[in-house]
Amino acid sequence: MILHTVNKSPFERNALVSCLGHAQAGSSVLMIEDGVYGAIAGSQVADVVNNSLATVKIYVLEPDLAARGIAKEKLISGVQLIDYAGFVDLAADNTTVQAWL
Amino acid sequence: MKFSIQINEGPYQHQASDTAYLFTKAALEKGHEIFRVFFYHDGVNNGTRLTVPPQDDRNVIKRWSELSKQYNLDLVLCIAAAQRRGLLDENEAKRQGKDAHNIAEGFRISGLGQLIEAGIKADRLMVFGD
Numbered sequence: 001m002i003l004h005t006v007n008k009s010p011f012e013r014n015a016l017v018s019c020l021g022h023a024q025a026g027s028s029v030l031m032i033e034d035g036v037y038g039a040i041a042g043s044q045v046a047d048v049v050n051n052s053l054a055t056v057k058i059y060v061l062e063p064d065l066a067a068r069g070i071a072k073e074k075l076i077s078g079v080q081l082i083d084y085a086g087f088v089d090l091a092a093d094n095t096t097v098q099a100w101l
Numbered sequence: 102m103k104f105s106i107q108i109n110e111g112p113y114q115h116q117a118s119d120t121a122y123l124f125t126k127a128a129l130e131k132g133h134e135i136f137r138v139f140f141y142h143d144g145v146n147n148g149t150r151l152t153v154p155p156q157d158d159r160n161v162i163k164r165w166s167e168l169s170k171q172y173n174l175d176l177v178l179c180i181a182a183a184q185r186r187g188l189l190d191e192n193e194a195k196r197q198g199k200d201a202h203n204i205a206e207g208f209r210i211s212g213l214g215q216l217i218e219a220g221i222k223a224d225r226l227m228v229f230g231d
Contacts, residue, residue: 084127099228
């Protein structure tokens, strides 16, 4: 399956929504850098993320969350926190990695 | 597993080089192989040895050089991108008649073929950019 990485805030560009629209069932989406803003509950894009969780695994890079002062309690439930070692595992476990730059 | 890394952005302006570095380090610490790190477009600015960041800030360029030394990493700057941005090694400086060169330790300058090879030879090509 494909690991999609999204590094743009969903309030700046359309990469996250576009990615979730293209991601096939069973694939994984990892939010990194400013992309982590997409993991916050109650935002304009939270419903899209929530709906995608039924078919796609969604991860967020914890050091990038911490760097932006976003508390874990503010995240959409079902979004999984990982560190850089987890990022490496995701890249290895999927057959392809697609960066949504 | 074999990874190749592509970096499209320079240091400090974007997070791409930081993310790529931390990913590369984590992969090496897990025992994976890094076939090559290819610096493309503004990413070539990660390879100048003349940067002097404040002492309390991370030194992006030095960090790559040190990681390269520790793990014998192949750090490659795209030659066309490097020449446009004033990144020269000793040979290129001589060939172009320039009075100085500025490439950092552990980096080398080569062609786009190195990126294609990195994509073919590695199991995964990780792209970091803006």
